[in-house]
Amino acid sequence: MIRGEALLASLGDRLKDIRGRITPNAEMDKITWFRAGGPAEALYQPADEEDLAAFLRAVPQDIPVTTVGIGSNLLVREGGIPGFVVRLSAKGFGEAELISPTRIRAGAATPDKRVAAVAYEAGLGGFHFYHGIPGGIGGALRMNAGANGVETRERVVEVRALDRKGEAHVLANADMGYSYRHSTAPSDLIFVSAVFEGYPEEKDAIKAAMDAVQLHRETVQPIREKTGGSTFKNPEGTSAWKEIDNAGCRGLMIGGAQMSPMHCNFMINTGNATGYDLEYLGETVRARVLESSGIRLQWEIKRIGLFKPGREVQEFLGQML
Missing domain, CATH: 3.30.465.10 (Uridine Diphospho-n-acetylenolpyruvylglucosamine Reductase; domain 3)
Structure with missing residues (x-):
């Protein structure tokens, strides 16, 4: 189990002048749009740039520091994230x-x-x-x-x-x-x-162009689901969704994770998906597309953190094609 309190205690008074918010054992599933994943050892939300600079100077180089955004394009593994996760505050940034x-x-x-x-x-x-x-x-x-x-x-x-x-x-x-x-x-x-x-x-x-963008999203993307947006980058000369569809993966489910029937390059949490379910589904899709077309899809979603022991996920499920 990740011990955020122990991490903070090991730093003594190094962070005593930090004005931002530090939360040990932060639940990352509350942050990510997938609503899944393990905890961060500690989450730091800086007050402003000066506060962030002071924090970075204070934390020893051997302690990992991982930066995340608003969590829309992020998959956190079940084993959690060691060290500090930095998430910039809306007020300061x-x-x-x-x-x-x-x-x-x-x-x-x-x-x-x-x-x-x-x-x-x-x-x-x-x-x-x-x-x-x-x-x-x-x-x-x-x-x-x-x-x-x-x-x-x-x-x-x-x-x-x-x-x-x-x-x-x-x-x-x-x-x-x-x-x-x-x-x-x-x-x-x-x-x-x-x-x-x-x-x-x-x-x-400008308004017409923005309206066209919004209409496109509402028409072809599952924007009201727990999703991370486009799962894979488009390969050269084709679209990821076409290759996923051709490999028979539209609507494919593993646990609570599913490739959207509406747009099959969108992975969604149907309600109770774990980080393992989501990543295993993604690698299953990559393996099937590789087998059907020879194309190695590349993740667009950022995956961070540690695997839970016994629940590791191999790239392409270990296929060597």
Whole structure:
């Protein structure tokens, strides 16, 4: 069993000046949209950037620090997460503001949808796709989130981040190393804010584009279910959902986890799925698609934490094809 109290006790008074909230043995299933997964040894929600920097300086380098966003694209394993989980607070990192006629600064905890709304109010085009992404800006920056033919990398000017030692860095767009649903920015960097650039556009046109995004989501995606969004990245030259469908996995269930009958690249918790059920289902789908088409689907959902002993899940269920 994870002992968060022991972790905090081992640090003595190192964290005495931290203003943010620290919760030992935090239940991650209350945070993730899948509503499943084991606990974090300790969850830290910083008050602001200065508080986060002080925390990172205070925690020894050998203690793991894992950053999560709003939990929409996250699968936590049943064995839980060792060390600290950092989750940026909406109060300290959740604002978006216009800083020039064409630029927006947004904190990493800002919902993507909020950035789309700020852009609309300012008459800035190019952000309508965020209206349909149920995540936060930090995750969008990390994975180059995109929808409806637009990606985050097309809007990013620069990103502000803290490293594991609490030192600040500013990364230009080129420094992020963006590609499809991926960036090469160092994994230990915690993004705290970013500057984005759009272009002047009529508000009626922006509203129409946002409405089209919303209609598409409501029509083809199971948005009212406990889901993590798209489960797998689209392989080159095809769509993940087509390959999943062709492999006979639409509606496939394992325990309480199911590939949605509505959109079979969406994995859902039908009510009582565990982290094991969800990951085993995902690897079952990967194995069947590999067998049927030779395509190795890559996870888009971020999976973190430890497996519970005896409930490990092998990639592609151990297939060697």
